[in-house]
Amino acid sequence: MTTRQDAAERARRLVAELRAEISRGKLAPGVQIPAASTLARRYQLSRPTALKALQPLIDDGTLRVVSSVGIFVAEPSGTRSGCYVLLVESLRSIRWITHAAVRGFEERITQRGGRSIVLDLPTLLDPSARSRLPAVLGVFVFTEADVTEAVLNALDTSIPVATYLAGAPPAAVREGRQLTYVDVDNVAGGSLATADLLRDGHTDVFFVGLHIDGQAPFPWSAQRAEGWARTLRRHSRRARLACVQPPRHEPGKTIRLAAAAAVEPALQHSACVGADDLVMIALSQQLSASGIPSARWPIMVGFEGLPEAADLVTTSVRPRWEQLGAKAADQLFDGSRGRPHANGTVALAPMSLVSRPFVANRAP
Numbered sequence: 001m002t003t004r005q006d007a008a009e010r011a012r013r014l015v016a017e018l019r020a021e022i023s024r025g026k027l028a029p030g031v032q033i034p035a036a037s038t039l040a041r042r043y044q045l046s047r048p049t050a051l052k053a054l055q056p057l058i059d060d061g062t063l064r065v066v067s068s069v070g071i072f073v074a075e076p077s078g079t080r081s082g083c084y085v086l087l088v089e090s091l092r093s094i095r096w097i098t099h100a101a102v103r104g105f106e107e108r109i110t111q112r113g114g115r116s117i118v119l120d121l122p123t124l125l126d127p128s129a130r131s132r133l134p135a136v137l138g139v140f141v142f143t144e145a146d147v148t149e150a151v152l153n154a155l156d157t158s159i160p161v162a163t164y165l166a167g168a169p170p171a172a173v174r175e176g177r178q179l180t181y182v183d184v185d186n187v188a189g190g191s192l193a194t195a196d197l198l199r200d201g202h203t204d205v206f207f208v209g210l211h212i213d214g215q216a217p218f219p220w221s222a223q224r225a226e227g228w229a230r231t232l233r234r235h236s237r238r239a240r241l242a243c244v245q246p247p248r249h250e251p252g253k254t255i256r257l258a259a260a261a262a263v264e265p266a267l268q269h270s271a272c273v274g275a276d277d278l279v280m281i282a283l284s285q286q287l288s289a290s291g292i293p294s295a296r297w298p299i300m301v302g303f304e305g306l307p308e309a310a311d312l313v314t315t316s317v318r319p320r321w322e323q324l325g326a327k328a329a330d331q332l333f334d335g336s337r338g339r340p341h342a343n344g345t346v347a348l349a350p351m352s353l354v355s356r357p358f359v360a361n362r363a364p
Contacts, residue, residue, distance in 0.1 A: 014045070014050065015053055018057065082134050085140065086102055103322050108325070137332070140161075141162070161179050162180040163182070164181075183347075190231070191228070194273055200271075204269045206243065210258050210279060255279050258275070259279055259286045266283065271301070273301045277305070284300075301315040301316075304318060
């Protein structure tokens with residue numbers, strides 16, 4: 001047998017064994033098959049040859065390709081009657097962050113062969129309104145208020161639920177429920193921001209936080225500060241740790257209090273990381289009001305990438321909200337297909353860093 005014939009036989013074996021695993025249920029609908037590179041190694045084929053061998057399975061609908069994700073066992077025809085819900089607080093006032101999460105959620109559900117819908121809480125909790133919907137296969141709670149308990153009470157216990165952490169687990173944690181938390185990786189984001197400043201030669205980096213030690217508000221600020229502190233410690237900067245926090249929690253005033261407390265450290269350090277862009281904007285306003293010229297301001301790094309902060313921060317660390325929506329979709333899709341995750345599983349979406357060479361409002 002020639003080398004080419006031998007390769008063709010191994011490719012046929014790949015397809016035959018894959019079909020057998022699917023027919024026996026070892027690879028269930030919605031399950032991702034091994035990567036083409038993995039299959040190529042297993043059957044001693046080149047990756048292009050392995051992909052070519054899979055093409056007939058893709059053409060006849062046995063497999064489904066999800067761009068930039070992988071190849072999945074396709075759902076049988078007629079199984080898309082249900083829907084996956086992304087729950088928002090209000091359909092009339094959706095923020096840009098929610099829009100991004102919705103895009104990621106809807107695209108991933110569609111890629112994996114399902115249907116999705118965006119609802120507000122009153123609609124989901126109204127039995128008559130819910131009865132007019134296709135069967136609910138899973139719910140992603142993406143709201144500022146913790147409404148997880150109300151959602152769990154309204155749904156059958158077999159329906160998986162994913163909920164946005166926003167820095168802290170919701171109050172509702174029930175044994176036996178398919179409840180997954182999703183969040184952006186705030187600790188890694190704080191590390192990214194600090195490492196970028198250290199690469200630029202800043203050795204005295206302080207953090208402007210919105211959280212207050214021992215209190216609940218703004219847990220994501222504490223997580224970003226944790227990433228900042230870890231990175232400084234890794235670079236032996238223990239003596240320079242200077243996390244500035246608001247002196248007390250006053251709803252609506254925390255950002256202003258944090259910025260006011262940061263004015264003096266701002267004159268003693270060359271750079272700072274802010275819990276978010278809003279606190280960096282407030283700090284710049286406090287420095288301006290104090291008559292301090294911008295040439296004396298520390299280099300500022302913020303989060304979220306708000307347009308209003310573009311002329312203030314030299315680096316933005318941005319949550320990838322679309323990836324967060326996609327992660328929630330994967331958790332729900334897998335859970336509804338009999339592959340539940342452990343109760344309390346946390347899925348983290350990464351952050352990305354955008355670095356600028358200068359900011360427009362600084363004196364040269």
